Amino acid sequence: MTAKNILHMLTPHRHVSPFDVNMAADAGFDVIVPYENVTLDEVGDLVQDAMFSRPPHDGASTAIFFGGDDAVLALDMIDAAKKARVSPFGTHAFADPQGSFTTAAAMVACTEKVLKEKKNQDLKGTRIAVFGATGVVGYCAAVIAALEGAKVTLVGHSGLERVKARADEMKQRFGVDVAAVNGASDAEKADVLAETEVVFAAAKAGVRVLTTALLAGAPKLLAAADVNAVPPSGIEGIDVFDLGKEIAGTETHGIGALGIGALAIGNVKYQTESGLFKRMIASDEVLVLDFRDAFTLARTLVPDL
Known part of the structure; x- marks a missing residue:
């Protein structure tokens, strides 16, 4: 049976962004679960809990999204997620704090x-x-x-x-x-x-x-x-x-x-966020996505002048 595409959405705030939830759902995730008031030192345990629940070949069907409104904290959370990986297990990681x-x-x-x-x-x-x-x-x-x-x-x-x-x-x-x-x-x-x-x-x-x-x-x-x-x-x-x-x-x-x-700008932003969500769903390899990956994709989406 094909593994469901599950997205765990982490934020250091009281609520995850409804905008991001809608974007992820429209991109095609089967299950979306919010985690609120998450601190940096909790990221590793949450990632490993999601990672070890599935066999290694289904790791690319699990994704972690980092929200909030602090660019540096989101990057730190991605780093914590990467450090929590134990080969051959893995999960996707994507940060886009406050879009x-x-x-x-x-x-x-x-x-x-x-x-x-x-x-x-x-x-x-x-x-x-x-x-x-x-x-x-x-x-x-x-x-x-x-x-x-x-x-x-x-x-x-x-x-x-x-x-x-x-x-x-x-x-x-x-x-x-x-x-x-x-x-x-x-x-x-x-x-x-x-x-x-x-x-x-x-x-x-x-x-x-x-x-x-x-x-x-x-x-x-x-x-x-x-x-x-x-x-x-x-x-x-x-x-x-x-x-x-x-x-x-x-x-x-x-x-x-x-x-x-x-x-x-918003038109390209919308397509970029959607595109990165879809990239995780489509990929057989686990991905780590931040603003550099967003820029690479956005460059291809700007309409003709």
């Missing part, structure tokens, strides 16, 4: 395609400013871009301390060098934008980070991506469906910055 890994992957992938097709420019060497960099989406987008060779700056909204700590953490964990600056005031934002070629806006929903006046004063700006779908938009002048549409007011520099909106 941040797949959202960040989609944002960077959409921006990359816009840059390549409309500006003839790669991510490598591109100067990227990340607003909302201490949040999970901004954090992951910054790391993905930096791993691709972009020159990334984390922009803080409440002083330098938090973004500097994030920058140090990225260096230690991923070996990437990113800058950190404060961008609380419009004057500080303008200073950042003076040398910026790409903006990633990943601040809290309903918070406007950049106005058209600030964008108009950014002489080197090529593209700006905003993941905020809740009005007002994070970046003024970008419609949620935009994918490479020129932002009004920026053409005065003769460059014409291009906008990438939240629902254009």
Whole structure:
């Protein structure tokens, strides 16, 4: 008899995400079980309990999903799951805390395609400013871009301390060098934008980070991506469906910055998360999936411009 595809969904919070539950069910998992208030030191025992209940050849029919809202904790949980494996047993492991890994992957992938097709420019060497960099989406987008060779700056909204700590953490964990600056005031934002070629806006929903006046004063700006779908938009002048549409007011520099909106990014994010769930179901080998795998898949899903 064919083993059922079982997904164990772990979160450090009171509830697993209904969004992720729906995505997993629609992807085709037969059984989905939530585990809430899970701590890092509990992960190993839970993984082994799931792993040893099935013969090794059915290990790829068992998957562990890590949610929550902390990118670093989710990665630590994946590491704990890997360490808990005892050959020849195994389970899949997939982390996407608060949808941040797949959202960040989609944002960077959409921006990359816009840059390549409309500006003839790669991510490598591109100067990227990340607003909302201490949040999970901004954090992951910054790391993905930096791993691709972009020159990334984390922009803080409440002083330098938090973004500097994030920058140090990225260096230690991923070996990437990113800058950190404060961008609380419009004057500080303008200073950042003076040398910026790409903006990633990943601040809290309903918070406007950049106005058209600030964008108009950014002489080197090529593209700006905003993941905020809740009005007002994070970046003024970008419609949620935009994918490479020129932002009004920026053409005065003769460059014409291009906008990438939240629902254009969301479309790719949705397909990416679904695709990774389906990949676990289809695979005969156990997989470990994080934001790097999400970015690889998202690159293939961005629609033609």
